[in-house]
Amino acid sequence: MKTTKSGYRRPASLTKAPMHYCAGCGHSTAHKLLAEVLDELEISERTIGVAPVGCAVLAYFYLKCDIAEAAHGRTPAVATGIKRALPDRIVFSYQGDGDLAAIGLAETIHAANRGEQITVVFINNTVYGMTGGQMAPTTLVGQVTATSPSGRESATMGGPLRMCELLNTLDQPYYIERVALDSHAGVLATKKALRTAFQAQVEGRGYSFVEILSACPTYFHRSPLESLKFVGGEMAKQFPVRIFRKEGVALHA
Amino acid sequence: MKGAVTVESKRVLMTGNEAAAEAAIRAGCQCYFGYPITPQNELIAYMAKHMPAHGRVFIQAESELAAISMVFGASLAGARAMTSSSSPGISLKQEGISYLAGCQLPAVIINVQRGGPGLGNIDPAQGDYFQATKGGGHGDYHIIVLAPASVQEMHDMTFQAFDLADQYRIPVMILADGRVGQMMEPIRLQEGPAPIPPAKPWALTGAKGRAPQCIRSLFLEEGALEKHNLALQECYRRIAAADTKLEETHTADCEWLIAAWGTCGRIGKGAVQKARAQGIKAGLIRPLTLWPFPYERLARLGAQVKALLVVEMNCGQMLEDVRLAVNGATPVHFSGYPGGRVPTVSDVFNALTALVRQ
Numbered sequence: 001m002k003t004t005k006s007g008y009r010r011p012a013s014l015t016k017a018p019m020h021y022c023a024g025c026g027h028s029t030a031h032k033l034l035a036e037v038l039d040e041l042e043i044s045e046r047t048i049g050v051a052p053v054g055c056a057v058l059a060y061f062y063l064k065c066d067i068a069e070a071a072h073g074r075t076p077a078v079a080t081g082i083k084r085a086l087p088d089r090i091v092f093s094y095q096g097d098g099d100l101a102a103i104g105l106a107e108t109i110h111a112a113n114r115g116e117q118i119t120v121v122f123i124n125n126t127v128y129g130m131t132g133g134q135m136a137p138t139t140l141v142g143q144v145t146a147t148s149p150s151g152r153e154s155a156t157m158g159g160p161l162r163m164c165e166l167l168n169t170l171d172q173p174y175y176i177e178r179v180a181l182d183s184h185a186g187v188l189a190t191k192k193a194l195r196t197a198f199q200a201q202v203e204g205r206g207y208s209f210v211e212i213l214s215a216c217p218t219y220f221h222r223s224p225l226e227s228l229k230f231v232g233g234e235m236a237k238q239f240p241v242r243i244f245r246k247e248g249v250a251l252h253a
Numbered sequence: 254m255k256g257a258v259t260v261e262s263k264r265v266l267m268t269g270n271e272a273a274a275e276a277a278i279r280a281g282c283q284c285y286f287g288y289p290i291t292p293q294n295e296l297i298a299y300m301a302k303h304m305p306a307h308g309r310v311f312i313q314a315e316s317e318l319a320a321i322s323m324v325f326g327a328s329l330a331g332a333r334a335m336t337s338s339s340s341p342g343i344s345l346k347q348e349g350i351s352y353l354a355g356c357q358l359p360a361v362i363i364n365v366q367r368g369g370p371g372l373g374n375i376d377p378a379q380g381d382y383f384q385a386t387k388g389g390g391h392g393d394y395h396i397i398v399l400a401p402a403s404v405q406e407m408h409d410m411t412f413q414a415f416d417l418a419d420q421y422r423i424p425v426m427i428l429a430d431g432r433v434g435q436m437m438e439p440i441r442l443q444e445g446p447a448p449i450p451p452a453k454p455w456a457l458t459g460a461k462g463r464a465p466q467c468i469r470s471l472f473l474e475e476g477a478l479e480k481h482n483l484a485l486q487e488c489y490r491r492i493a494a495a496d497t498k499l500e501e502t503h504t505a506d507c508e509w510l511i512a513a514w515g516t517c518g519r520i521g522k523g524a525v526q527k528a529r530a531q532g533i534k535a536g537l538i539r540p541l542t543l544w545p546f547p548y549e550r551l552a553r554l555g556a557q558v559k560a561l562l563v564v565e566m567n568c569g570q571m572l573e574d575v576r577l578a579v580n581g582a583t584p585v586h587f588s589g590y591p592g593g594r595v596p597t598v599s600d601v602f603n604a605l606t607a608l609v610r611q
């Protein structure tokens with residue numbers, strides 16, 4: 001790692017490419033934490049990531065490891081194919097809420113249910129960022145988006161999907177945790193969760209899933225700072241931050 | 254290979270579906286991902302039984318979308334990978350096939366066609382010719398399409414498909430039908446050690462000792478997609494020049510030409526033999542590759558014969574390519590069986606003699 005004058009350290013697994021993410025976007029922080037974990041576990045040279053279709057589709061510009069780009073939502077199925085072909089490599093998927101919980105919900109559940117030895121990093125920002133801030137499966141009730149202009153109404157649009165809770169009903173997952181990138185403590189907790197998840201894979205323990213509550217200031221229509229408050233406030237109320245599954249045991253059934 | 258009945262010293266009795274599955278194993282297929290659908294269920298069941306026994310990967314996926322995406326993952330990791338299905342399932346696989354084509358990834362896909370559109374029926378059909386040969390999924394691409402007419406060809410073509418896929422970094426489809434998939438015939442199995450695939454320096458295996466790589470079909474940089482698409486077209490030209498394959502029967506002096514593929518090609522051959530026995534100078538052209546299509550050979554034959562008869566178990570799909578090749582040089586007639594009925598030799602013979610009498 002290199003330390004700049006400001007104290008910021010760029011992990012070796014992060015490229016120097018300037019990120020295209022909006023100011024205050026959670027993807028940037030999540031990428032950096034992911035890169036730090038790859039560094040610390042010394043696995044970047046045997047890791048293959050699968051980028052989603054979503055704002056993070058260009059993750060390969062930023063992460064210094066092999067990366068494939070999946071069709072929208074098929075990300076865990078692609079990760080499954082890679083991991084089954086190369087069982088001694090570390091394989092992760094990195095997905096937004098549209099990719100993971102809408103179009104790719106079947107792939108998400110079945111990869112988890114088979115206990116694929118992969119790590120799924122789930123960026124829940126309650127909206128479709130890439131396509132212009134439409135409603136996501138995780139959009140809060142009442143939240144205004146491009147396709148719920150009067151606010152999400154559960155009677156006709158359904159309520160927010162709680163993915164950790166849903167996956168926690170399955171037998172096979174080894175580790176499931178939800179964290180929030182809303183504060184300094186949240187950043188540290190996110191890093192710890194990612195590290196635990198990848199460590200589980202390094203040890204061949206099974207399927208690991210980390211949901212990261214993450215800001216999308218652009219489509220929250222809030223300032224970056226207000227967005228962090230939204231993540232730690234309304235979002236965390238709907239999506240409780242906790243460990244759901246540890247060492248294969250459900251903690252919150 | 255437990256379960257197969259040995260007929261002679263080196264021949265075994267198998268269904269086309271099992272013959273394709275066994276060929277994949279012999280060709281070194283490392284990963285198979287499938288989802289059940291009639292009439293290809295013998296294939297997935299064979300793989301479920303035999304792939305793990307060979308220490309290979311078998312997954313019954315949650316859908317065809319997932320199965321083809323798993324193929325995509327295994328292929329980009331450098332493995333020989335295959336999936337199989339039938340028409341409605343192949344429609345779902347088109348998403349992944351387009352991504353495989355865009356990413357220049359090898360893969361083998363078997364379509365044991367059934368009737369359509371929609372659920373259609375589970376009888377043999379050739380209704381997926383357009384889908385297979387004209388792209389199928391979105392974007393400007395082709396895949397290699399092989400058309401077996403017998404259980405032996407189901408075996409041999411599946412075996413060859415893996416080499417073709419690796420050689421050109423392209424998906425290869427075996428476009429069979431329920432008849433070829435489910436009938437039993439004695440065949441000779443591909444013997445000897447599995448072919449050694451070419452080195453795959455492009456595969457994602459972890460960036461040890463090299464710079465990180467990515468496999469993608471998104472090209473946002475100015476002019477990058479155009480360049481990529483032109484490179485794909487260049488690859489397609491090389492394939493067409495080197496690997497257009499067809500079978501001809503009595504074409505040297507023929508005046509009446511039947512053009513048919515797969516099951517219809519086999520029946521057409523019977524009709525040609527029957528016509529020859531009666532002194533009619535009939536011949537047959539049976540494309541073994543539907544893409545690339547033998548346009549040039551058909552153009553020359555078109556200039557030679559009095560008329561052509563295209564026979565297909567659909568409403569006229571290869572017919573369009575034949576017309577394109579012949580380009581008005583001679584009349585092109587059509588006999589179609591679109592509802593799951595397989596024509597008999599007499600059906601085709603009668604259609605041919607009706608032409609001759611005209």
Ligand SMILES: Cc1ncc(C[n+]2csc(CCOP(=O)(O)OP(=O)(O)O)c2C)c(N)n1
Nearest residue numbers: 053054055072096097098099127128129130
């Ligand atoms: C099959 C398909 N359908 C739709 C799209 C358009 N699309 C691109 S990204 C996206 C949603 C992205 O939202 P999310 O997964 O939440 O990720 P984010 O951009 O918020 O990080 C959609 C619908 C697509 N590329 N492919």
Ligand code: SF4
Nearest residue numbers: 021022025055129216
């Ligand atoms: S649109 Fe939202 S998710 Fe996408 S880069 Fe901007 S802030 Fe991030």
